[in-house]
Amino acid sequence: MDRRTFLAALGAIALKAWRWKAPETEPFFLAAPTLTGSYPYELPALPYPYEALEPAIDTQTMKVHHQGHHAAYVNTLNKALADLPAFQSLSLEELLANLEKIPQTHRTTIRNHGGGHWNHSFFWPILTPKPQEPSLALQKRISAEFGSWAAFRGQFLDAAARLFGSGWVWLVKTPSGKLQITTTPNQDNPLMPYAEIRGTPVLGIDVWEHAYYLKYQNRRVEYLSAVWNLLNWERVETLLG
Ligand code: MN
Numbered sequence: 001m002d003r004r005t006f007l008a009a010l011g012a013i014a015l016k017a018w019r020w021k022a023p024e025t026e027p028f029f030l031a032a033p034t035l036t037g038s039y040p041y042e043l044p045a046l047p048y049p050y051e052a053l054e055p056a057i058d059t060q061t062m063k064v065h066h067q068g069h070h071a072a073y074v075n076t077l078n079k080a081l082a083d084l085p086a087f088q089s090l091s092l093e094e095l096l097a098n099l100e101k102i103p104q105t106h107r108t109t110i111r112n113h114g115g116g117h118w119n120h121s122f123f124w125p126i127l128t129p130k131p132q133e134p135s136l137a138l139q140k141r142i143s144a145e146f147g148s149w150a151a152f153r154g155q156f157l158d159a160a161a162r163l164f165g166s167g168w169v170w171l172v173k174t175p176s177g178k179l180q181i182t183t184t185p186n187q188d189n190p191l192m193p194y195a196e197i198r199g200t201p202v203l204g205i206d207v208w209e210h211a212y213y214l215k216y217q218n219r220r221v222e223y224l225s226a227v228w229n230l231l232n233w234e235r236v237e238t239l240l241g
Helices: 003-025 059-082 092-097 104-126 136-146 149-162 220-228 233-240
Strands: 167-173 179-185 200-206
Touching (some): 136 149, 200 233
Antiparallel strands (some): 167 200
């Protein structure tokens, strides 16, 4: 290798290194206020005891769901990010909103397990052991978009019931401020570039079988009506802003 070839090769390496750094400095789309702290992520404590949602959601389901499923999402996400130092300083919302910029070797893992961590961190506080009525202001705002409160409830639970396989049903505030009901497969969510409707989730229900199978087996609709009565409308209203 002569001097010129050597310098050209060195330049190519330097360019590669510069490109590799690019994700850190490019502006990221800020999808939502952060919900999950920063890397290394930790399993958040439930905002109520495991048995608090009985009888609608049984204690064993809550324990397996939180200590088993959610903990595994957190651990696998951390393992993947350990390999990606350039992405460790991003919030989880930024990572999920920019999945296409994550190296392909780790993208699916971050999509599934980062999504899993975000979705469950969102889900626990959207439930409450103290049954609540939505405020009149919230009912009015939602009725304005869906015709009536009953129509909204019907459309939301119907979307959840019809979702094929595992996934989530969401009420999303889109960037234009419109409210829309949508579902996502697996651990996807509306922050991700793959979502049919992107926006900030203000309500979401886990429709994976692991969320209800021990108590309800295949009776998803029964689980959905029980969960509806546990929804924390105060939090929905706060998230709506
Ligand atoms: Mn789940």
